[in-house]
Amino acid sequence: MRPRRSAAFWALLAFTLAVCAFLVVPVAMSMLAGMTRNYFVGWRSGLTLDWVLKVWTDYRHTVGLSLQIAIACLACTLVLGVPAAYVLARRSNAFTRAVEELLVMPVAVPGLATALALIVTFGGWGDLRRSWLFILIGHVLFTLPFMVRSVLAVMASIDLRTLEEGARSLGAGFAQRFFGIVLPNCRPGIVAGSLMVVTLSLGEFNMTLLLHTPLTPTLPVGLADAYASLRIEVGSAYTLVFFVIVVPLLVALQRASRPRGRGAAR
Amino acid sequence: MSAPAGDGSGAGSAAPADSGGVSIRLRGCAKTFADGTTALRPTDLDVAAGETVVLLGPSGCGKTTTLRIVAGLESPDPGGTVRFGELDVTEVPIERRNVGMVFQSYALFPNLTVRGNVEYGLRVRGMAPRERHARVHEMLAMMRIEPLAERRVDQLSGGQRQRVALARAIAPRPRALLLDEPLTALDARLREELRVEIDRLLRSLRITTVYVTHDQAEAMALGDRIAVMADGRIVQVGTPREVYFQPADAFVADFVGTMNRIDGTIDGGTLRFPGGALALPDGHARPWAMFRPEDLRLVEPGHAQFSGRVASCFFLGDHTRVVIDLGAGPPLVARLSRREGLAPGDPVHCAVDAQALLTPPAHRAIAP
Numbered sequence: 121m122r123p124r125r126s127a128a129f130w131a132l133l134a135f136t137l138a139v140c141a142f143l144v145v146p147v148a149m150s151m152l153a154g155m156t157r158n159y160f161v162g163w164r165s166g167l168t169l170d171w172v173l174k175v176w177t178d179y180r181h182t183v184g185l186s187l188q189i190a191i192a193c194l195a196c197t198l199v200l201g202v203p204a205a206y207v208l209a210r211r212s213n214a215f216t217r218a219v220e221e222l223l224v225m226p227v228a229v230p231g232l233a234t235a236l237a238l239i240v241t242f243g244g245w246g247d248l249r250r251s252w253l254f255i256l257i258g259h260v261l262f263t264l265p266f267m268v269r270s271v272l273a274v275m276a277s278i279d280l281r282t283l284e285e286g287a288r289s290l291g292a293g294f295a296q297r298f299f300g301i302v303l304p305n306c307r308p309g310i311v312a313g314s315l316m317v318v319t320l321s322l323g324e325f326n327m328t329l330l331l332h333t334p335l336t337p338t339l340p341v342g343l344a345d346a347y348a349s350l351r352i353e354v355g356s357a358y359t360l361v362f363f364v365i366v367v368p369l370l371v372a373l374q375r376a377s378r379p380r381g382r383g384a385a386r
Numbered sequence: 387m388s389a390p391a392g393d394g395s396g397a398g399s400a401a402p403a404d405s406g407g408v409s410i411r412l413r414g415c416a417k418t419f420a421d422g423t424t425a426l427r428p429t430d431l432d433v434a435a436g437e438t439v440v441l442l443g444p445s446g447c448g449k450t451t452t453l454r455i456v457a458g459l460e461s462p463d464p465g466g467t468v469r470f471g472e473l474d475v476t477e478v479p480i481e482r483r484n485v486g487m488v489f490q491s492y493a494l495f496p497n498l499t500v501r502g503n504v505e506y507g508l509r510v511r512g513m514a515p516r517e518r519h520a521r522v523h524e525m526l527a528m529m530r531i532e533p534l535a536e537r538r539v540d541q542l543s544g545g546q547r548q549r550v551a552l553a554r555a556i557a558p559r560p561r562a563l564l565l566d567e568p569l570t571a572l573d574a575r576l577r578e579e580l581r582v583e584i585d586r587l588l589r590s591l592r593i594t595t596v597y598v599t600h601d602q603a604e605a606m607a608l609g610d611r612i613a614v615m616a617d618g619r620i621v622q623v624g625t626p627r628e629v630y631f632q633p634a635d636a637f638v639a640d641f642v643g644t645m646n647r648i649d650g651t652i653d654g655g656t657l658r659f660p661g662g663a664l665a666l667p668d669g670h671a672r673p674w675a676m677f678r679p680e681d682l683r684l685v686e687p688g689h690a691q692f693s694g695r696v697a698s699c700f701f702l703g704d705h706t707r708v709v710i711d712l713g714a715g716p717p718l719v720a721r722l723s724r725r726e727g728l729a730p731g732d733p734v735h736c737a738v739d740a741q742a743l744l745t746p747p748a749h750r751a752i753a754p
Contacts, residue, residue: 282493285493287495290510290558300506300510301495304497305496305497
């Protein structure tokens with residue numbers, strides 16, 4: 121016999137479900153709107169995939185560009201952020217602490233301000249302003265602190281110094297211990313950071329709105345465009361497309377972050 | 387990347403106990419940290435090939451710094467030299483010193499299995515897989531951890547981790563084995579067990595070993611010689627017997643084992659104090675005497691040198707520990723093996739043989 125649940129349990133369950141509904145219902149409504157023939161009539165007008173198809177034909181390039189930027193951004197933050205976190209973790213002095221604080225600046229400063237600064241500074245550099253790389257620079261600037269912080273947190277928790285001293289005593293040079301010991305043991309931080317970077321880059325709007333050109337609209341910019349200039353069903357269908365892309369990506373990254381099982385340990 | 391086979395890692399066919407090791411010689415090694423604190427005063431230390439030297443001292447005495455200088459994890463202040471045999475290794479980083487090291491926290495690699503950990507030193511040296519497997523198997527067998535080979539290190543108990551750390555350190559056949567408080571993180575019973583294990587290992591490998599500890603029992607059990615350290619310098623180096631029976635100064639006497647101390651006044655060749663008097667050995671004119679708890683005997687009142695009362699009495703099975711109050715000064719501790727009990731308040735009459743009396747000089751504490 122299972123023990124009877126108390127009234128408090130049911131009250132808490134109801135509250136939890138209410139909060140979940142508060143978060144989930146608008147998303148579901150939006151996705152449903154994207155498949156409704158006429159939003160103002162409601163779902164009685166019938167369901168259709170026409171809007172989704174329209175989005176796919178008209179805005180497919182924004183999806184591709186967003187994924188391209190997200191992946192490039194991840195590559196940049198990995199190459200820049202992981203070594204940066206390593207240095208910050210291994211050398212704690214006034215300078216590294218200052219760098220750590222400075223790194224958070226692009227998160228604290230409004231994206232529009234950062235974008236304006238980038239345009240003022242680099243806007244005149246050849247074709248950079250017209251290239252998708254210009255958006256990439258903004259995204260890297262914005263997401264780098266998330267990678268650094270996440271990796272740094274793991275590095276601080278595993279007594280990196282002693283692990284490395286152990287590896288050194290066994291004859292391992294810098295490259296051997298960095299790739300063989302440091303990186304594998306920071307895996308949870310690297311995966312968590314990657315998750316943040318990819319999702320933030322995919323959804324970034326503030327900065328991208330100013331950084332993009334008509335030739336380089338990303339998914340969120342396209343979404344804003346669709347909502348602003350087309351039928352609400354199209355904008356909603358766009359949201360649906362966004363979800364279909366992002367959710368499997370998140371699930372895959374979450375899976376990758378799980379610790380390896382006993383069987384896979386060798 | 388990989389060291390050429392022949393620096394000890396390629397000797398797969400040789401007998402397991404061939405590593406032997408190299409002599410270690412420290413000359414004028416001091417260490418001042420960047421913030422200006424002196425961890426180690428200019429220190430000389432000699433460890434013969436195959437010998438085990440224990441660095442013993444309280445925390446902050448410089449013993450770990452000394453070990454790290456031997457290891458190559460710290461470099462001595464300019465002027466200090468570290469030699470392995472005839473080779474000056476002062477400028478050689480730890481990666482190329484070929485030493486095995488066991489850390490207090492073990493520093494096992496969480497991303498690798500037990501096998502992966504033991505194998506690591508062989509892999510970075512580029513040893514061939516066949517040889518490597520044979521060596522790992524040999525090490526796991528030697529430390530009796532074969533059934534754990536495929537476990538992850540977070541699935542091991544403290545004692546098992548310690549064995550893995552030892553196996554990992556000796557697998558590449560290092561020139562010297564350096565252990566930094568390897569048993570401190572374990573509970574008392576396990577510590578005892580592993581102490582025996584380490585002793586067996588060091589005897590069978592006959593490898594040059596520097597062992598750091600603050601536990602004098604560990605030092606006594608494992609050391610061919612003990613270097614007692616205090617205030618960033620070596621106070622005395624000697625065999626466990628020498629350190630125990632002929633301490634260089636009051637600090638060593640007190641730190642190594644339990645020591646009774648009686649303060650009084652000198653009257654000719656006699657030390658007088660509230661409970662009685664003791665004849666001092668010839669040539670010692672310091673107004674105190676020290677002796678070990680096991681050297682205090684209970685005697686008939688007529689033969690007593692001094693008397694006091696029992697303050698407390700602990701029956702510990704193989705012996706009884708009696709605390710004796712002389713009426714003034716610190717109480718004395720006696721280790722008695724007689725069977726009849728004593729009760730607090732009982733009068734006791736004591737004697738100490740003259741040869742058991744120690745009158746070492748006071749410890750010269752140096753201002754930091």
